[in-house]
Amino acid sequence: MRMTVLASGSKGNSTVIASSRTRVLVDAGLSCRELLKRMAQVNEDPAQLDAILITHEHQDHVAGLSVLARRLGIPVFFTEPTHRAWVRMLTPRTTMTYAQWLDRVQQEKLARAERVPHDYQGAAEVIVGTLPTPPQDPEILSTLCAEAAEEEDLTPAPKADPTDLPAVEYFQSGSNFSIGDITITPFTIPHDAADPCGFVFEAEGIRMALATDLGYMPPNVKAALKRIDVLLLESNHDLEMLKDGPYPWSVKQRVLSRVGHLSNDATAEFLARDYDGGAAYIVLGHLSEANNAPELALLAAEQAIGGRMTLLGNRVLLAQQSAPLGSICL
Secondary structure (H helix, E strand, C coil), X not given: CEXXXXXXXXXXXXXXXXXXXXXXXXXXXXXXXXXXXXXXHCCXXXXXXXXXXXXXXXXXXXXXXXXXXXXXXXXXXXXXXHHHHHHHXXXXXXXXXXXXXXXXXXXXHHHHHHHCCCCCCCCCCCCCCCCCCCCCCHHHHHHHHHHHHHHHHHCCCCCCCCCXXXXXXXXXXXXXXXXXXXXXXXXXXXXXXXXXXXXXXXXXXXXXXXXXXXXXXXXXXXXXXXXXXXXXXXXXXXXXHHHHCCCCHHHXXXXXXXXXXXXXXXXXXXXXXXXXXXXXXXXXXXXXXXXXXXXXXHHHHHHHHXXXXXXCCCEEEECCCCCXXXXXXX
């Protein structure tokens, strides 16, 4: 199996999970162009992708989803609540006050009045809201038809539906499913989204897991991350940097909450107390550019596992926002 992190961070996330026969893209949080560019940098052929798998509907995980899925013609796998939330996000409802509605109606009436010709059969005025008798003069009729055709040509073509996808497949958290020869186990994570999930991928006796965007480590996540060979785990922020950083207090509260993001300390605590030590590689991901430093995240994780003799074989890597991480192959 192979894990290739194309991007990880607050501005966009995407990872390729591949077996010898199947390739799945987990999240599409960059533009289609940027995703294709990064795949080319690490020799991943986008034409070989079998599906896109979505963890949750936040923009840094779905920014390029529609365009990429349509371009490649591949299905997208969501939970049903995540798909509904994504559709609502791309098709927001517009509201207006009663006064705004009246003003809009009046403007539409005036616009219709200006489009009606005044120079046939000596008419002095046109009453808004009524249909005038069609002119009988063939020359006037010809002019009106030409103007109508010209106006129709100028009407902009309707935009493509941003929620249109080649195919949509639903899965449920806690229930295994397969894409090709990869068995996928989704598990619920605590985050402020409709139905966020992490994943365990298994093929050919190798198990890889992805767990980012979670405010804390609940028992179900700890259980899911047992016997993992490659683990992509969130280490989002340094607590002191976040508290002293540029974010508004409301955003800081969200990040620190139990549906926010894991701090370096929380990740280190999991690695020191609950992690079983089975992974050959631990990849630290979703690092905040404003509230973390790679050196701090790496130091906290290495110190957490460094004192346990059974874990000395672990290699800790850092996923970046700005560039893809080289493929991890087992």
